[in-house]
Amino acid sequence: MNDIAFETPWALAGLLLMVLPLLKTGAAPSAYSWLAIVPADGLSVLLALFLRITGMSVVAALSLGLSGVYLKEQKVERIGRGAHIVLLLDRSRSMDDTFAGRAPDGSNESKSATARRLLTEFVEKRKHDRIGVTAFSTSPLFVMPLTENKQAVQAAIAATSSPALAYTNISKGLSLAASFFEQQPLTGSRILLLISDGAAAIDPDSEQALRQLIKQQQIRLYWVFLRTENSPGIFDVPEDSRNDNSDAMPERYLHLFFKSLNVPYQAYEAENPDAVQKAIADIDTLENRPLHYFERIAKQDLSGLCYRWAVILLLLLLALKSCEVRR
Amino acid sequence: MYSRQIFKDYRFWCLAAAVIALALLFIHPSEQRKNPVYDLTFVIDITRSMNVEDYQANDQAVSRLEFVKQSLRELLLKLPCESKVGLGVFTERRSTVLFKPVEVCSGFAEIDAAIAALDWRMAWAADSRIAKGLLNTLEMRRDCGSRLVFMTDGQEAPPVNPRYRSDFSGVKDSLKGLLVGVGGMEPAPIPKYNSRGEREGFYKADDVPHRSTFGLSNLNPEEIEGYNARNAPFGSEAAAGNEHLSYLHEAYLQQLSAESGLHYHRLTGSQPLVEALQAADMAEQRQVETDVRWRAALAALVLLVAVFV
Numbered sequence: 203m204n205d206i207a208f209e210t211p212w213a214l215a216g217l218l219l220m221v222l223p224l225l226k227t228g229a230a231p232s233a234y235s236w237l238a239i240v241p242a243d244g245l246s247v248l249l250a251l252f253l254r255i256t257g258m259s260v261v262a263a264l265s266l267g268l269s270g271v272y273l274k275e276q277k278v279e280r281i282g283r284g285a286h287i288v289l290l291l292d293r294s295r296s297m298d299d300t301f302a303g304r305a306p307d308g309s310n311e312s313k314s315a316t317a318r319r320l321l322t323e324f325v326e327k328r329k330h331d332r333i334g335v336t337a338f339s340t341s342p343l344f345v346m347p348l349t350e351n352k353q354a355v356q357a358a359i360a361a362t363s364s365p366a367l368a369y370t371n372i373s374k375g376l377s378l379a380a381s382f383f384e385q386q387p388l389t390g391s392r393i394l395l396l397i398s399d400g401a402a403a404i405d406p407d408s409e410q411a412l413r414q415l416i417k418q419q420q421i422r423l424y425w426v427f428l429r430t431e432n433s434p435g436i437f438d439v440p441e442d443s444r445n446d447n448s449d450a451m452p453e454r455y456l457h458l459f460f461k462s463l464n465v466p467y468q469a470y471e472a473e474n475p476d477a478v479q480k481a482i483a484d485i486d487t488l489e490n491r492p493l494h495y496f497e498r499i500a501k502q503d504l505s506g507l508c509y510r511w512a513v514i515l516l517l518l519l520l521a522l523k524s525c526e527v528r529r
Numbered sequence: 530m531y532s533r534q535i536f537k538d539y540r541f542w543c544l545a546a547a548v549i550a551l552a553l554l555f556i557h558p559s560e561q562r563k564n565p566v567y568d569l570t571f572v573i574d575i576t577r578s579m580n581v582e583d584y585q586a587n588d589q590a591v592s593r594l595e596f597v598k599q600s601l602r603e604l605l606l607k608l609p610c611e612s613k614v615g616l617g618v619f620t621e622r623r624s625t626v627l628f629k630p631v632e633v634c635s636g637f638a639e640i641d642a643a644i645a646a647l648d649w650r651m652a653w654a655a656d657s658r659i660a661k662g663l664l665n666t667l668e669m670r671r672d673c674g675s676r677l678v679f680m681t682d683g684q685e686a687p688p689v690n691p692r693y694r695s696d697f698s699g700v701k702d703s704l705k706g707l708l709v710g711v712g713g714m715e716p717a718p719i720p721k722y723n724s725r726g727e728r729e730g731f732y733k734a735d736d737v738p739h740r741s742t743f744g745l746s747n748l749n750p751e752e753i754e755g756y757n758a759r760n761a762p763f764g765s766e767a768a769a770g771n772e773h774l775s776y777l778h779e780a781y782l783q784q785l786s787a788e789s790g791l792h793y794h795r796l797t798g799s800q801p802l803v804e805a806l807q808a809a810d811m812a813e814q815r816q817v818e819t820d821v822r823w824r825a826a827l828a829a830l831v832l833l834v835a836v837f838v
Contacts, residue, residue, distance in 0.1 A: 264833070357628045509554055509555070523540065
């Protein structure tokens with residue numbers, strides 16, 4: 203019964219009118235000389251009772267209908283294939299350049315536009331996933347919590363069309379994204395999908411905290427690195443060992459950090475939109491584990507049902523009424 | 530004939546009329562009606578001055594940002610279904626949109642969580658150049674169709690040099706919107722936080738710039754103490770002021786709203802904000818299917834009651 207609710211509960215006051223059929227029969231009184239000589243008749247008593255109950259039921263059905271009774275939104279647990287995915291989007295200024303590192307000129311789209319287009323397709327395909335969105339630049343931005351509402355996720359992805367912000371501060375973004383999985387049921391896989399065109403050194407303080415958080419939450423990491431032409435890649439090893447440090451090669455060091463976490467981790471280095479598409483398609487096929495999810499069943503209006511019963515019972519009353527005999 | 534007598538009983542006719550009323554109910558269950566529907570993008574100032582605690586909620590001092598969040602979360606419940614709400618934040622001299630407008634009834638939980646997560650730590654840069662931020666927002670949002678609600682306390686940091694004011698003539702009236710002033714009228718200290726986000730007292734007079742030192746001064750060089758065109762274009766005196774205390778710069782915001790063609794409203798709660806949205810003509814009238822079954826059902830109920838009285 204907890205699932206029943208009313209649009210206009212005060213209209214339930216109409217239920218009080220149910221006493222009326224108890225007080226009156228709804229038939230015109232006929233004069234009779236002496237009531238005591240009317241023989242007791244079981245059928246008549248039953249019929250009178252039936253009339254009263256029918257009258258009461260019509261009043262009740264109409265009142266319930268007027269109060270807008272409905273069945274609340276239900277959640278049905280189902281098992282499907284999918285994952286909990288938190289998108290971590292780079293909003294640093296360089297994302298608004300093309301893969302060639304120039305301002306987009308019409309023939310080439312910017313890295314953020316590529317990411318936006320492909321993520322929109324990706325989200326559309328992933329039917330049962332719960333997806334959350336975070337972004338980061340100099341500071342982390344909480345955008346959208348983990349949700350089944352695909353329209354909301356699309357709205358968040360679409361909003362990255364506004365100009366990008368400032369620098370790349372990846373560690374704060376990572377901790378915000380990882381924190382999304384706290385207090386979430388552990389079902390299906392938990393994926394952190396980082397889409398960035400650069401990296402930054404992670405300071406030792408947050409490194410320890412991140413290490414713990416990502417392990418604890420059993421997160422699977424995917425990094426789609428949008429590599430700009432002539433910039434250092436994640437798999438590059440510097441020729442000069444003096445350059446082999448996290449400040450000179452932050453991408454390589456972030457990759458090493460992710461590898462050292464001992465969680466499932468996959469890096470994709472994409473130098474053009476097609477490579478990004480391949481990476482995302484890859485994730486789409488890989489991440490299809492059994493997942494408990496809740497399907498929402500929208501609230502159901504019951505007042506129509508009430509009105510249908512009201513009209514059926516009312517027709518019955520009318521039929522009985524037309525059988526009434528008067529002298 | 531006995532049975533013909535029944536047509537003389539008003540009860541019979543009441544029942545028949547009730548049946549007809551219910552028949553009408555099924556034939557004509559709904560009507561097209563014009564309902565106000567909103568499409569709003571809220572852009573919230575998340576600069577440090579929004580941390581000033583000069584609002585009261587449940588007998589406790591709350592910060593401006595906290596109060597804005599509370600008001601917006603209450604507002605969400607008051608918006609009619611099919612309305613859409615988007616969210617953005619402002620700091621430095623520009624704003625960014627977190628998500629484009631999402632339908633409020635199906636996306637309530639998501640919008641609510643996103644509003645609850647707003648934090649001054651989201652700011653990607655310091656400074657609070659409100660006029661520039663507003664101008665940037667208006668230019669960016671000109672063609673998006675969503676109405677703008679820009680919420681700020683109007684505290685420019687550093688203060689604006691009147692010589693370099695933003696020019697709104699290009700965007701005036703290009704976008705319908707509401708400029709919402711947040712904060713109290715009494716100057717109050719701004720809380721200071723350290724790099725770990727722990728509170729560390731308040732900003733002092735020495736912590737903040739009291740004038741902008743960009744370009745030329747708005748004063749005549751003769752009026753400036755110790756003026757030197759190259760070395761001290763703003764004079765030799767240290768600027769003194771009360772920029773470490775913050776209050777709602779209402780006159781300034783009203784001026785900005787007049788220049789940009791926005792309406793102005795001072796935030797006092799969610800209900801006045803809804804009324805301001807209505808008054809500022811922010812709603813769009815849209816044809817919405819409206820349930821009118823109650824009329825026929827009520828008629829049937831009255832007729833039925835008449836039978837038993």
